[in-house]
Amino acid sequence: MESQNIPPYSDPKQAAHSLLDLVTELAKEVNPDNFDSSTVQLDSSLDQDLGLDSLGRAELIQRTEQQFALTLPSQTLAEIDTPRDLLNAIFNAEQHPTAIKATAEKIELPTASSYPDQVQTLQELLRWHVDQHGDRPHLYVYQDADNVESISYQTLYQQAKIIASRLQDLGIGPGDTVAIMLPTCNAYFYCFFGILLSRAIPVPIYPPARPSQIEDHLVRHSKILQNAETKMLITIEQAKGLSTLLKLHVPALEHIITAEEIEMLSAESVSSEQQQIGNAHPDDIAFLQYTSGSTGVPKGVQLTHANLLANIRAMGKAVGATSDDVFVSWLPVYHDMGLIGAWFGSLYHAIPLVIMSPLNFLTQPKRWLWALHHHRGTITAAPNFAYELCVNKIPDADLEGLDLSSVRHCWNGAEPISPTTMEAFTQRFQPHGFTPEAMTPVYGLAESSVGLTFPLNTRTPRVEWVDRQTMMNSGKAVMNLGGAVINSDKAAADKASNPKGNDDEQQDINALLEHSIPLIGLGHPLPGHQIRIVDPQGRELPERQEGELEFKGPSSTSGYYRAPDKTAGLYHGEWLRTGDRALTMEGELFLTGRVKDIIIKAGRNIYPQELESAVSQLDGIRKGCIAVFASANPKTGTEQLVVLAETKLNDEQQKQKLRDEIQNLSINLLGIPTDVVELCPPRTVPKTSSGKIRRSACKTLFEENKLNAPQRAVWWQATRLFVSSAKPAFLRFKRLAADWGFACYMWLVMALLAPPVWVLVAALPSRQSCWSVARWGARSLIKLTRTKMEITGIDNLPQDDSPYLVIVNHASYLDGLVLLAATGKEHQFVAKSELKENFFARTFLDKLGTHFVERFDTQKSITDSQQLAAFADKPSPLTIFPEGTLYRMAGVHDFHLGAFQIAVEKQLPILPVTLKGTRSILRDKSLFPRKGDIEVIISPLIKPDGSDWQATLALRNTARKIILENSGEPDLARENTR
CATH class of the missing domain: 3.40.50.980 (Rossmann fold)
Structure with a gap:
């Protein structure tokens, strides 16, 4: 505490120190689970960086006045955006203009963090x-x-x-x-x-x-x-x-x-x-990252200094990187994963980087693991094949004494990830201290610098098994096996170690797996970044529906170097195309393949990686040297399924037997035969420098007859291909028609229901009658659109007239209708004041007893919040969406404190309600509704514990934690995803 004889603001440096300590203490109280002390600096944003909303800033000003024994002008609340603004307000309050000019700008503070944030x-x-x-x-x-x-x-x-x-x-x-x-x-x-x-x-x-x-x-x-x-x-x-x-x-x-x-x-x-x-300058090109060319001619991705630093900072925040980490890498430094992820990431966070040549690893995979052991590495990264090499190529004798217990992140990315490989690596090295939670599948691409999605929490890899037929026919991920078979790879390993085990059980597992496709969870978008899945018309798809992956964020490239035509093809409005097909579950990304690699045959989506993986297991085939692609038949013009595989076999009978095995694999796995099986000598299949199969190049070699192998006769399949060629187009048209049909039908139902409901609500004198009509309209909409609505915890609704507040996450404009239909209660909704400007919205909501609050004027927002307290004692609950607005991307954002302050002041309980599914049906800024299901989870009442500021924070944190867990969505505190 400062001396009583010397006011704390008399020394600018001392005043700044004192103020930053105060801001740090408050920010930590407001956001205990998402607090990063490095964000507390004089120029930090009180809102975006520190999570202090209008009530939080009001509390800050009160504590500042107490700390510095002064009175600040009332307009200070609306004027301060950073601690520096507040510091200047302190000096202004004591009328020290000379100090502001000569000293405040020259304050040299010790580094708040060991990281170069500026x-x-x-x-x-x-x-x-x-x-x-x-x-x-x-x-x-x-x-x-x-x-x-x-x-x-x-x-x-x-x-x-x-x-x-x-x-x-x-x-x-x-x-x-x-x-x-x-x-x-x-x-x-x-x-x-x-x-x-x-x-x-x-x-x-x-x-x-x-x-x-x-x-x-x-x-x-x-x-x-x-x-x-x-x-x-x-x-x-x-x-x-x-x-x-x-x-x-x-x-x-x-x-x-x-x-x-x-x-x-x-x-x-x-x-x-x-x-x-x-x-x-930040917007200067830092370097050109040429794409590997696995799907075409290499393109130079322009990455600015701002792009790179944004990506590095976001990845560091996602994984909690500190200078105590040690990064061990063998990744080549001429590719983004090794250059940006390993080197630049380590450089930024003052992490020692232990790096060896890729050849050191490829010749002796054990060197990577022993480097982790010797240097006590905590972070490393590699493509999936590297983990498979470690499983298969390192003898047990070379692992004696190996200790991998220091490793906390083993990133797996840059190529398709195999659940079998992850499970096998974990099992093989768990006795050597490797933890299952360290295996971390991630996703990125050069167009987003390097990283795009990371798991935001430490966990074991997420693998979802979906029904194969449904996925192929409709692109929808329907769970087939559930969690019981997620560890099927472990069961297979147990079977291998115990040949006398239950053969019937293993056969059951194998039978189930034949009808399932594993999808790997690749985490959520990095802080500040967004993803979405769109259909061929560019409209966002609901969760669990496959489409093309698009993204945006501060790491995004401005385009390809000296290639305006390719740059134009990269952008879809403000979004960037990845060329990958994917879907989301609870906002998490799951890849399904490349857009150009998807083969549509006989009305099915064929994923080449799946057949390639199966073929690679055959004796006589060189692992990792198989390409599956579609090629136009020169005689029929239709697409044919081609398998190109390397082998060392020379005997024609042996090669024919191998072709037959591949055909049988295709029929068993996909339900259809391949059209062409080309067996070629080693080093025929072209790859990128990072080892990815260049399917486009394979296709070109095949179509130009440069494989030195005779083309297979196709007369017998011409008729079948001609007949089946119309089916993919028909299925695509059917899906499109179904989407448009539902959207038009839902708008038609709303158009028929809205006028009579609005007129009745506007005309009826009784609020109870207005609510009955509104509730009938909401339930009719759900019923007529055949939307499945599941309500959990209905018994948690209070049955008496005791007052309480309802807190709900906000995901869609449908949220209010769903609450009307699900709870059967009359709510006092709290809505944004902009709706008052619309006659129809104002008339309807006024008759239902809605209260309007200001979102942008800080002082008026606090006044509105205080006025709401007068309505909290009524029997109909005050119902608030504490996120303040809705967002298109899955996630739970910051909760404003107003509702919780009312609950503490009035000592009223809060009823947390979680809505799931409404965002997928109708997203923010979209007028195209999608078919989907809705789940309403009503949690037990929670009561305030105390009557002070700490009680407000505790109540807010408890309610938000409940809704976050029930939603299954990521925690996007202080993230602007609009």
């Missing part, structure tokens, strides 16, 4: 760390399988400055593109930041892995370099011969040089100081 570019980020702890080790780079070299922030910065100076003397300047074709090594990190410090644009590309890839490597990289108009290529000595050929294809390419040659440039040929080129 930096705006990658260059600033590195300089911030150099200033804060330049000698702190940042990178631990494996030079080979055993030797590790550490690089501090200071070393990285100094070496990068040298590179930048020499690049500038070679003519590289702001806006030029410089390609880096280097393996994971010290020079890669120096060169990348050297290019950034020159304000040029790095273009990471991968070096050739083997001689057989030279032609494809040359063709693909020449296209990248042409598109990027690359001025310089930094590469390895072994690739210079190949790189020289690139000059013939890339006119802009002036320099092809190795990192060693840059370092060896004599002092006479370069200047000793970096030229003055100005600072980078």
Whole structure:
């Protein structure tokens, strides 16, 4: 406590410290489960960053006046947006204009967090760390399988400055593109930041892995370099011969040089100081991330400094990253998962990054796990195949003494995720300290920097088994096996370890699995980001309905570099297309495949990954070297199902037997035969640098007859294909017609019900009669649209006339109608004041006794809240949507405190009611209703415990926790998802 002889505001620095402590204490009280002390700074937003609504700010001002023994002007409540605003108000209250001008802006506070929250570019980020702890080790780079070299922030910065100076003397300047074709090594990190410090644009590309890839490597990289108009290529000595050929294809390419040659440039040929080129801007392109090309020609994704920092911060918040973590990675640094997720994420959060070459891992997968052991790694990431390699390629003898108990996040992404692999990895390494909760499936893409959805809570992987036939025929995820078979992989493993187990039980499980498709939960959108699933007409689909995945957020690219046509195809209004098919459950993302990879045949959606996975299990087939795709039959013009698989077999009889096995697999798995099975020698199936199958390239090779294999005769299937070709179109039309039919029917029902209901309500003198009519209209709408409404906890509704408040989550404009139909009670609804401007809405709601409150004027909002207290004692409950407004995206947002303050002041109980399903039927800003089910969960009354500020917070937190748990949706406190 400050001295009584010296007012706390007499020293600006001391006053700022005192105020921030006060703000921190209050923000922690208001949001105990979502509090991040790093957000409490002088320029933090009281609303968005700290979660202080109008009542919270009012409480802050009261405590400020008590703390500083002063009286603030009444308009302060409406004027303050940040603690700095309040600090200036403190000085103004004591009339110290000189202090405000000369001292307040120069206040230097100790860093509230160990993270650089205010930096705006990658260059600033590195300089911030150099200033804060330049000698702190940042990178631990494996030079080979055993030797590790550490690089501090200071070393990285100094070496990068040298590179930048020499690049500038070679003519590289702001806006030029410089390609880096280097393996994971010290020079890669120096060169990348050297290019950034020159304000040029790095273009990471991968070096050739083997001689057989030279032609494809040359063709693909020449296209990248042409598109990027690359001025310089930094590469390895072994690739210079190949790189020289690139000059013939890339006119802009002036320099092809190795990192060693840059370092060896004599002092006479370069200047000793970096030229003055100005600072980078947040909206400048930080680097170009060329997509892997698994579905077409590579495209250069433009990622700005603002994009990258937004993504890094959001991922760090989602996983609770701190400088106490240790990231261990073998991921290549020329791809987004290794470059942004591993390196930039570690750089930002001051996390030591232990990194080795991908070759170190691929040759000896155990090295990854032992690096986690030796360095006590807490975070790592890899595609699904890496976990499978660890399961299958590491002998038990190599695991003796291994300890993985330090690992808390094992991200699994970048390719289709197998529930079998996750379960097998967990079982294999659980005896070595690996916890099931550490396995974390995630989803991302280059167009969103890297990350898009992460599980927001620590949990075991979520696997939902849905009915195969329903999914194929209608795209709807209907649960088939339930939770009982989620651990079917474990049952299979138990069976393998106990051959004398129950064969009948195992057969039952296998039979059930044959009729099911596993879908992997990939988490919810990162903070500040949104996703949605749309139909072919671009309208948002309800939950559990498959469609195309779209997203938006601060990490989103502005488009593809020098490709306006491709950029135009990327955008759908303000949303970006992912090219992935997916669905959501309780707001969580579940992928089902690629838009271009989906094969519609015989009226069914065929998912190539599923057949590819099954074929890879056959003896004689090279694992991971199978491509399933659709190709137009040149004779009939219809699509045919093609399986392209690599094998080392040469005997034609053995190969024919393998083709027959693949056919049988397709019939058993999909219910239809394949049209073409092509067996080809090793290294025929093209892949991306990250190991993904390039199905588009496979299709091209097949259609251009470049597989050196004779095409299968198709005369016998021509008639069948011709007849069946109309069925997919018919099913698509049927689904579209059903959607439009329901939407039109629902609007027709509403159009028929609304006029008589409105007229009767407007004309009837008795409020009780008005409510009877309104309730009849709501129930008629639900009944006539055949909407299933399930009510749970109806016995929790109070039966006497004792007053209470009803608190409801807000998901749709249908919420009020559902409450009318479900509870049978007369409610005193609280609605936004904007509705008063509409004659029809005002007339209808007034007759039902609705109270209107202001949402945007802070002072009037508090006045309206205080006036509501006068109505709380009536028998009909005051019914409030504490989120204040509705949102299109699944999730429970912040609850405003007004209703809970009324309950505490009046000592009234609160009835929490949770609505599920209304959002999917009619979303915010949508006029296209969808068929769906509704669930109403009425929880027991909760009573206030006390009469002070803490009691208000406790009541709010309890009610919100109940509704959050019942909704099954993510916690979006302080998230703006509108």
